Amino acid sequence: QVQLVESGGGVVQPGRSLRLSCAASGFTFNIYAMHWVRQAPGKGLEWVAVISFDGSNTYYADSVKGRFTVSRDNSKNTLYLQMNNLRREDTALYYCARASGYRPSYDYWGQGSLVTVSS
Amino acid sequence: QSVLTQPPSASGTPGQRVTISCSGSNSNIGNNYVYWYQQLPGTAPKLLIHRSNQRPSGVPDRFSGSKSGTSASLAISGLRSEDEADYFCAGWDDSLTGPVFGGGTKVTVL
Numbered sequence: 607q608v609q610l611v612e613s614g615g616g617v618v619q620p621g622r623s624l625r626l627s628c629a630a631s632g633f634t635f636n637i638y639a640m641h642w643v644r645q646a647p648g649k650g651l652e653w654v655a656v657i658s659f660d661g662s663n664t665y666y667a668d669s670v671k672g673r674f675t676v677s678r679d680n681s682k683n684t685l686y687l688q689m690n691n692l693r694r695e696d697t698a699l700y701y702c703a704r705a706s707g708y709r710p711s712y713d714y715w716g717q718g719s720l721v722t723v724s725s
Numbered sequence: 726q727s728v729l730t731q732p733p734s735a736s737g738t739p740g741q742r743v744t745i746s747c748s749g750s751n752s753n754i755g756n757n758y759v760y761w762y763q764q765l766p767g768t769a770p771k772l773l774i775h776r777s778n779q780r781p782s783g784v785p786d787r788f789s790g791s792k793s794g795t796s797a798s799l800a801i802s803g804l805r806s807e808d809e810a811d812y813f814c815a816g817w818d819d820s821l822t823g824p825v826f827g828g829g830t831k832v833t834v835l
Contacts, residue, residue: 652826653823701769712770715769
C-alpha cells in the first residue's frame with residue numbers, strides 16, 4: 607500500500623536550518639510530482655513547494671522562496687525539504703503529498719512532521 | 726489571509742444537507758479545477774473531490790462538488806456524525822503560479 611513517512615522535524619531556533627525527509631513506498635515514486643504542504647497549529651493548509659517527477663523543476667510559495675529547497679532522490683524513493691533561515695512563522699506540521707502534477711490533487715499524504723521555531 | 730474564501734463554520738442535523746462555498750477569482754477557480762479535502766481531527770487531509778466535481782474511488786456519493794464562474798461548492802447530503810471535520814477547498818492560481826487553499830470550514834453535526 608502507498609505510504610509516505612515524514613521525519614526530521616523538531617524544535618529549532620530562529621535563523622537556523624532543518625531538513626525534512628519523506629520516505630515513499632508502495633508505488634512507483636519516480637513518476638509522481640511531490641509537494642510539501644504545511645499547517646500551522648490550529649490554522650489552515652498552506653502549499654510550500656513542488657518538485658517534478660524527475661527533479662528537474664521546482665516551484666515555491668513566495669513565503670519560503672529563497673530559504674527552502676525541495677529535492678528528491680529517486681534511487682532512495684525519498685523527498686526532502688531543506689529549510690534555512692527559519693522564522694517563527696514557519697512553525698507548522700509539514701506534510702508531504704503525492705500528486706500527478708503541479709495541481710493540488712493530492713491522493714496520498716504523510717502523517718506530517720512538526721517543526722517548531724522558537725528561541 | 727487565504728486566497729480562496731470559505732465560511733469558517735457550517736452545521737446541520739443528521740440527515741440534513743450542508744453546503745460549503747469557496748470563492749475565488751478568474752486567476753484560480755475561474756479558469757482551473759477545484760479540489761476539496763476533508764480533515765478529521767488529528768489526521769492528514771483526505772481528497773474528497775477532484776476536477777471540481779469528480780469523486781475518487783471510495784468517497785461516498787453523499788459528497789458532491791460543483792463550480793460556477795469564480796465560485797465552487799461542496800455539498801454533503803444525508804449528514805452523518807462522522808462528517809464532523811474541517812473541509813478545505815484548493816485550486817491552482819495562474820497569477821501566483823502555484824496551488825492555493827481556502828481557510829477551511831468546520832462542519833459541526835448538531
